[in-house]
């Protein structure tokens with residue numbers, strides 16, 4: 335009997351076991367998945383909680399519901415991995431041996447990494463929507479906000495869903511406009527990047543959207559600390575941004591066991607081959623989703639496309655055959671822009687987000703880098719697809735690799 | 747990839763001027779690159795950072811992020827902002843002849 339162990343039953347881990355169970359002979363293969371948290375959170379929904387558009391029940395379901403028959407779910411904390419001995423140690427002392435290991439433990443906000451953030455003001459004047467509890471606390475803070483300086487802030491790259499703070503900013507602008515108090519709220523977007531987004535065409539487009547909405551951009555701001563006496567963010571080059579309410583994306587880091595096992599980089603993300611996700615020193619160890627250090631966005635859509643590439647590769651790999659598919663870094667993100675509209679961006683390792691139509695050239699129904707109501711509906715529909723198609727490992731009618739069809743290149 | 751002449755040498759660069767060929771770099775070039783972005787003299791401290799970047803790139807194949815230069819290289823972030831004002835991540839890698847850091851995706 336061979337054993338596949340999957341660490342983390344989030345977006346990527348759940349998809350992987352659902353896709354592999356029917357494809358691996360139950361007489362030959364045992365599959366075990368480990369997670370410390372019994373609830374599966376639909377994290378993209380956290381964006382809508384602060385504005386009351388989703389309620390708590392919309393974004394959580396029991397994890398076990400998505401684990402197929404024939405897969406053992408162990409609820410427990412991962413303490414460490416010994417990749418030379420092919421073993422995983424759990425927090426309660428249980429040792430699991432494996433033939434193949436998939437690490438899918440994601441990346442998570444660490445407010446304690448920024449001086450001043452994780453103190454008495456956290457949950458009062460300093461908020462985050464990157465956790466379930468945080469998003470609910472922020473909902474109360476927004477209800478009680480009677481005007482002043484709202485600062486949307488991110489500590490450092492990379493963090494999961496790099497468009498989420500942009501979306502929060504647009505939704506906040508719309509929220510206060512609809513309440514008739516937008517003129518009493520000053521919105522500032524504070525980023526370590528040089529613009530609203532990294533890639534030039536999208537950044538220019540989003541920069542215009544900031545101007546139209548009178549959102550101030552504070553760029554190249556590399557945060558040293560939060561001064562909670564002065565209510566100001568302080569950068570390493572000694573700039574200060576004052577706030578009444580700051581909504582932050584704390585530093586994102588992979589799980590602690592990654593560092594303890596000597597597998598990670600300085601943020602506990604694990605470097606792997608960007609085309610096949612295999613670890614360079616251990617050819618029975620793969621890393622999927624946000625836990626991997628690969629040069630593309632950390633996003634559910636990326637995890638989905640990555641799993642689609644991983645599954646056929648893995649089935650060949652265990653037969654001793656070469657892995658034929660190469661991941662291209664494909665990422666596809668809806669960006670809510672407020673007032674029932676949204677944008678869509680589609681890109682990969684080599685191609686930046688460009689305008690056009692998706693997935694059908696000229697037809698869409700979605701519009702790339704343009705604001706439409708259809709894009710907003712796409713984003714809302716995505717929650718249904720996530721619970722009902724994506725996690726259970728059903729086929730989505732979207733190709734895993736990016737296509738140039740329908741896109742308008744920059745110089746045309 | 748465009749080719750440009752820096753300090754009398756032909757080198758490959760991207761559209762923002764970051765060198766794209768690791769082996770085309772040398773210390774004379776670095777001095778010229780530094781001048782291009784307003785750093786007239788490279789001190790001992792500058793060189794230590796640049797050498798770390800070059801070594802780290804050789805090992806990982808990626809331009810290190812600011813956080814990596816401080817946590818792995820041991821250079822305090824504040825110091826990096828003094829040495830390479832305002833945009834240390836970009837300026838360091840530009841002078842060290844490495845691709846623009848993409849940390850930003």
Ligand SMILES: Cc1cc2nc3c(=O)[nH]c(=O)nc-3n(C[C@H](O)[C@H](O)[C@H](O)COP(=O)(O)OP(=O)(O)OC[C@H]3O[C@@H](n4cnc5c(N)ncnc54)[C@H](O)[C@@H]3O)c2cc1C
Nearest residue numbers: 342344345346370377378412439440495623624633634635
């Ligand atoms: C506010 C917000 C908005 C987002 N919006 C979008 C969006 O619009 N589109 C999009 O594509 N993506 C979006 N994302 C990103 C998306 O949710 C993640 O990229 C995706 O969930 C990553 O999947 P994963 O499997 O890598 O990690 P996760 O789904 O986070 O799963 C990791 C799992 O590992 C478990 N775990 C971690 N450490 C341990 C340990 N030591 N022991 C045991 N278990 C452990 C955790 O409990 C968790 O269940 C958003 C994220 C946030 C926070």
